[in-house]
Amino acid sequence: MNRNILQRRALDKQVAFALFLFLVSFTLPFLQSRENRISEEFTVSAFSLGIGPILLLLLAPLVILTSAFIPNRKRAALLSTVAAAFGIFSPLLVLSIVGNALVADLGAFARYSPASGMYVYLAAVSILYLMKQKAQSRDKVALFLVMLLAIGMGFIGMFDRLGILLEARNLGTRLWREILAHVRITGVSLLISMVIGIPIAFLAFINKAVRRVVFPILNVLQTIPGIALFGLLIAPLAALSMAFPVLREWGIQGIGNAPAIIALSMYALYPIIRYTYTSLSGIDEQVVLAAKGMGMNSTQIWKIVRLPLATVGILHGIRVALVQTLGNATLAKLIGGDGLGVLVFEGLGQASVDMVLLGMLLIIALTVISDRLFQFLINVFTPASLIREER
Amino acid sequence: MQLPFHPILSDTSIFLQAERISVRYGETEALKEVFLQIPTNRVTVLIGPSGCGKSTTLRCINALVKLSSGVISYGDESIQNMSETQLRRTMGYAIQSVGLMPHLSVEENVDLVPRLLGWERSGRGERVGRLLNLVRLEPGIYRNKYPHELSGGEAQRVGVARALGADPPVLLMDEPFGAVDPLTREQLQDEFIRIQRQLKKTVIFVTHDIDEAIRLADYLVIMKEGEVVQADTPEKILSSPQDDFVERFLGPDRSLKRLSLFTADHCCIQEVLSGLEGPSKSVLPEDSTRCYWQVDEGNRPLKGFMWINGRLVSRVVHSVNHTVQTYSSMRECMATILSLGLPAAAVVDDEGHLFGEVRFETIQTISVS
Numbered sequence: 001m002n003r004n005i006l007q008r009r010a011l012d013k014q015v016a017f018a019l020f021l022f023l024v025s026f027t028l029p030f031l032q033s034r035e036n037r038i039s040e041e042f043t044v045s046a047f048s049l050g051i052g053p054i055l056l057l058l059l060a061p062l063v064i065l066t067s068a069f070i071p072n073r074k075r076a077a078l079l080s081t082v083a084a085a086f087g088i089f090s091p092l093l094v095l096s097i098v099g100n101a102l103v104a105d106l107g108a109f110a111r112y113s114p115a116s117g118m119y120v121y122l123a124a125v126s127i128l129y130l131m132k133q134k135a136q137s138r139d140k141v142a143l144f145l146v147m148l149l150a151i152g153m154g155f156i157g158m159f160d161r162l163g164i165l166l167e168a169r170n171l172g173t174r175l176w177r178e179i180l181a182h183v184r185i186t187g188v189s190l191l192i193s194m195v196i197g198i199p200i201a202f203l204a205f206i207n208k209a210v211r212r213v214v215f216p217i218l219n220v221l222q223t224i225p226g227i228a229l230f231g232l233l234i235a236p237l238a239a240l241s242m243a244f245p246v247l248r249e250w251g252i253q254g255i256g257n258a259p260a261i262i263a264l265s266m267y268a269l270y271p272i273i274r275y276t277y278t279s280l281s282g283i284d285e286q287v288v289l290a291a292k293g294m295g296m297n298s299t300q301i302w303k304i305v306r307l308p309l310a311t312v313g314i315l316h317g318i319r320v321a322l323v324q325t326l327g328n329a330t331l332a333k334l335i336g337g338d339g340l341g342v343l344v345f346e347g348l349g350q351a352s353v354d355m356v357l358l359g360m361l362l363i364i365a366l367t368v369i370s371d372r373l374f375q376f377l378i379n380v381f382t383p384a385s386l387i388r389e390e391r
Numbered sequence: 392m393q394l395p396f397h398p399i400l401s402d403t404s405i406f407l408q409a410e411r412i413s414v415r416y417g418e419t420e421a422l423k424e425v426f427l428q429i430p431t432n433r434v435t436v437l438i439g440p441s442g443c444g445k446s447t448t449l450r451c452i453n454a455l456v457k458l459s460s461g462v463i464s465y466g467d468e469s470i471q472n473m474s475e476t477q478l479r480r481t482m483g484y485a486i487q488s489v490g491l492m493p494h495l496s497v498e499e500n501v502d503l504v505p506r507l508l509g510w511e512r513s514g515r516g517e518r519v520g521r522l523l524n525l526v527r528l529e530p531g532i533y534r535n536k537y538p539h540e541l542s543g544g545e546a547q548r549v550g551v552a553r554a555l556g557a558d559p560p561v562l563l564m565d566e567p568f569g570a571v572d573p574l575t576r577e578q579l580q581d582e583f584i585r586i587q588r589q590l591k592k593t594v595i596f597v598t599h600d601i602d603e604a605i606r607l608a609d610y611l612v613i614m615k616e617g618e619v620v621q622a623d624t625p626e627k628i629l630s631s632p633q634d635d636f637v638e639r640f641l642g643p644d645r646s647l648k649r650l651s652l653f654t655a656d657h658c659c660i661q662e663v664l665s666g667l668e669g670p671s672k673s674v675l676p677e678d679s680t681r682c683y684w685q686v687d688e689g690n691r692p693l694k695g696f697m698w699i700n701g702r703l704v705s706r707v708v709h710s711v712n713h714t715v716q717t718y719s720s721m722r723e724c725m726a727t728i729l730s731l732g733l734p735a736a737a738v739v740d741d742e743g744h745l746f747g748e749v750r751f752e753t754i755q756t757i758s759v760s
């Protein structure tokens with residue numbers, strides 16, 4: 001009972017904060033339009049949107065406010081699901097309707113995009129989602145339906161003039177190329193750092209001398225800023241490719257993807273070696289002693305005890321490295337590499353906010369998706385006993 | 392050169408002999424020139440204050456720690472000439488910290504050594520069930536649990552089952568019942584004695600608990616700061632402790648402890664007065680000093696009768712608290728006699744049938760002897 005009240009209070013604090021953010025969002029420009037991709041933007045605040053859009057936008061905060069006052073917990077939960085769903089759907093709808101109206105008489109290159117108000121609004125909505133301790137299937141279904149609706153709206157052309165989609169269309173096949181390049185650069189770097197890092201971690205675990213050498217180097221490597229490491233590699237690789245022209249045929253030269261991949265794999269070494277080493281050394285010494293005591297030879301101790309117990313930790317290290325590399329791969333563009341960094345840095349160069357945003361969103365999406373996929377993989381590999389332990 | 396020999400059991404051979412073994416961990420000297428002989432097919436109990444080197448001694452025996460000096464020999468063979476893994480597989484080892492494999496179920500843990508030895512798969516599951524029953528864990532409930540789902544005492548018992556896994560001739564048990572409650576501990580000790588009587592393994596058992604030590608030991612080794620202070624039969628040690636340390640270690644109730652050395656079946660009288668009905672005057676005359684046991688059709692005792700001060704006193708005895716087992720210690724017998732208020736306690740066998748009675752006079756005789 002007491003705990004219920006406490007929970008309720010904590011919840012109400014979150015609701016209050018969300019409502020505050022909703023309020024703030026109404027004071028900020030909600031969306032903006034431009035005559036072309038780099039011209040001055042024309043912002044529109046939520047108050048000037050007209051009664052229909054305002055009502056639509058008010059739906060989520062009002063419903064969540066009501067839910068906070070309903071004593072029946074089940075109904076309150078249902079209302080919060082509704083609020084969260086509308087919290088995503090309404091701004092999208094308002095964005096497309098008002099945006100299309102705004103750009104209607106601005107010419108063929110005109111576009112609209114969300115402005116700060118809408119971002120704050122979505123932040124408030126995200127609090128509604130984070131508030132729930134565990135996402136219920138109902139919330140997932142609602143979110144899925146909203147996504148379907150949004151995609152449907154896209155298909156009938158309601159988002160045709162949305163800035164980032166315009167940008168994506170302009171890029172055409174180049175967009176796909178950069179996405180694939182990003183994935184490839186990340187994948188190759190990760191593979192290299194796994195092939196090098198995991199054996200090094202095992203060696204470090206077995207041999208004290210190796211440990212003494214590896215970890216200081218790793219720590220220094222980790223403190224070099226990313227861009228500096230990328231830059232540092234230009235000179236030696238350029239020299240190498242000059243000396244051995246064969247290397248150039250393989251794509252190894254001072255600038256381009258090769259130095260990017262080398263730098264990225266060096267960065268990924270840290271989490272991979274750290275996690276692998278920690279999951280090996282973290283195994284309870286008493287368990288190993290017991291295994292020895294019952295007459296396992298060292299091969300059997302590795303096979304039956306150490307490897308099964310370390311696998312999950314090693315996979316987690318790879319996952320951390322993957323997420324980190326996906327982000328860092330953005331920097332590849334700085335030394336002439338490919339990948340989504342191209343969009344970000346070209347966009348910055350051309351002062352095209354939409355292009356930068358497109359690049360960023362794609363990187364985030366890639367990261368989230370691959371993280372999820374990897375987590376799934378880890379779950380498959382985790383022995384039943386250890387899964388239960390985590391819960 | 393004169394070695395510091397300790398007395399050894401005369402009725403059995405020497406399984407293992409440690410000559411002047413020392414173990415150093417860096418600065419600390421865990422064992423200092425220990426001399427020890429372990430009798431074959433008997434229970435040797437190592438006891439002593441924390442940190443005196445009991446666990447280290449066990450680890451020397453299965454070659455888990457390297458000797459700094461000295462020799463351990465098994466029969467005629469020196470440990471240095473044996474394959475360590477082969478040696479360890481002949482010795483069940485219940486390690487002090489239990490050390491169950493966290494990623495394996497209880498069943499897989501118990502089954503580990505048979506698996507290592509490459510035993511036929513069929514029958515192994517059944518064997519696991521038997522072993523779990525032996526340590527008083529219901530196989531149906533515990534078989535598929537994982538170590539983190541067990542209490543400390545349950546994990547410890549799984550550890551013991553695992554040590555017994557491949558039916559090794561030698562058992563090294565490092566405080567195997569340290570984390571269980573007194574009641575279960577006593578049951579496990581009973582069970583241990585029962586099994587040991589049948590199987591006659593060579594057991595080296597480490598404990599902190601002097602009562603447990605006296606109860607289980609055929610040969611008791613008292614250690615202190617990496618040295619063996621006294622090693623002999625518990626009777627000998629109880630009747631003539633070597634020095635102050637041993638005496639203090641045994642505690643003030645030495646004579647009471649001596650009672651734990653004797654089990655009911657060795658001291659009980661098997662010709663008892665019993666019958667399906669209550670006692671008639673002819674069977675149990677008013678001047679008799681004996682007990683009469685009323686039993687059911689299965690010869691299980693129901694009531695005890697006795698003339699006290701001209702009055703026929705009767706006590707209901709049909710619960711396990713009011714009778715003693717054949718392998719119960721005389722100390723337990725005395726507790727039962729006192730709580731019943733009869734001058735004797737009924738002894739029942741494994742099936743609960745009346746086996747005999749333990750009389751108070753017998754206990755008196757033992758304690759003055």
Ligand SMILES: Nc1ncnc2c1ncn2[C@@H]1O[C@H](COP(=O)(O)OP(=O)(O)OP(=O)(O)O)[C@@H](O)[C@H]1O
Nearest residue numbers: 416419420421440441442443444445446447448487
């Ligand atoms: N791996 C080790 N490294 C360093 N010192 C150790 C190690 N193992 C044991 N020791 C030391 O050796 C001495 C004897 O330890 P041991 O484990 O044999 O004691 P014990 O009699 O089993 O004690 P307890 O009853 O507490 O289990 C102790 O002083 C201990 O600190």
Ligand SMILES: [Mg+2]
Nearest residue numbers: 445446487565
């Ligand atoms: Mg110990």
